[in-house]
Amino acid sequence: MTPRFPAHPFRRVLLPALLLTACGGAPESEVAPAEELVGTRESAMCSGLSVTSLTLDGISTYEGELAGAGTYAVSTFANAVSLEFYVDGQTPSTTERLGSSGTWSYSRTGVACGPRNFEVRAYPMVVASDGTKTICRESYKSVTRIVTEPCPPTASISCTKLSTGVLRCTGSATGGSGSYMPQWQGYWDSYFYQEEYLFPWQQGSWISSSSCSPTTSTTFYDVVQMHFKVTDSNGLTSNTVSSPAYKCYPVH
Template sequence: MTSPPTRCLLRALLSGLLLTGCGGVPDEDGPVPAGAEPVGTRESAMCSLMSVTDLTVSGMDSYDGVIAGAGTWTVSPNANSVYMEYFLDNNPTPTRQWLPGTYDPSTGKTSGTWSYSIGNVSCGGHTVVINAYPRHISSNGAEEICPTPKTLTRTVIQDGACRPTTSVSCQRISRSTIRCTGTASGGSGTYTPYWQESWDSEIYQEQYLFDWYQRPWTADFQCVETTSTTWYDQNQYHFRVIDSTGMPSTVSSSPVFKCMPVA
């Protein structure tokens, strides 16, 4: 299956900036501890002139249990940095960042980029809330973080961790029959089992892979036992499921069985 563009973006993000840590990108003041107190509610005359004028998300996606995203921010002329908070679902403790930016003398505004990643994300839908607060650091080190943020919300479906996994067990129950039983776990909802048979003809030097067919969890396959060292087929049986969301599972395969060729 071809990866969607957002997933390609995610892989690029994870290989670079995002994997600097789920706690965020440090600036000159360092990252805020995960358990630090939230932004205060103090008001000042300066805060009446400070705001986040722009906040964007250029990508927010999930893959293999990791949610990651990135974007940009811009603050008004009276601010020179930004304070970021990221909430995943109902977690009361956000991931936090203090981020410096680049000053544009033509507009008087400061702008920069943000990035966020978090691992061990469970299967299903998740909500990420992004808060950006205007922040000013004066030349003497005094800090002012204003209490009113600009907020964006994104919903992400974590599917990489949702793929069901399967196993298969096969054994000969008679001279002509192989019986296989499949099992599945993970994914979402109920499963629909499918079987596929493949054979490799030693005598004809041909291989054939049959289509997937919906069959019960336990299925019987014809394979007449043979002791010939030259006149036989090699048969193998493959099992997978599709869950209630349409997500296909991993494929499990049986051992190879030596069978008398079908005339």
């Protein structure tokens, strides 16, 4: 029977061995590099193996946590799967599942709001009885999905203490979705009366005014401060911003 040799790259390794054998040298099996044989065995083990099914049944983000799940199935002679998860193409996290079919799940915290590109890749695996694992990276299946968590609005505040004895603050917001609902909260601290009070949040207009008569006293005064935030049409609340703490003549 005429022997059949592997493809050309491996044939070049065996030719010197054939010459040595003809001259009484070592058999060809003793001169082939071990790494070539390992690679050949892995390629042979992975031949014809594939991921036959990969699904992404659900994926979402909430308050910075992205979570998803799905199913997989591999072809005959594969008995496990290796999974890689990418968010916006960043360095993936990996996991493995035993069995020719089954389910997978994934979660990650600290995901920024806005549109994120999620990808799951599945590679067929062979797990031997001694626990040795072979991942067949030549054949894989992937599923991608764009998942979005709305970003909350961003609030800002600007205040002026008028000579008429009025503290006037104007709020503004950007980002978010739809219209905004402005909300104000006042803070009052009397150094003279040794009392302080944080008023409840109240919905209002974009401008809020408070009494603040000028004073130059270093011991006889009140401290007045305004806090501001907005809620958008999605129900997302912005950051809370605060005015400077203004010294005002005490309220009697």
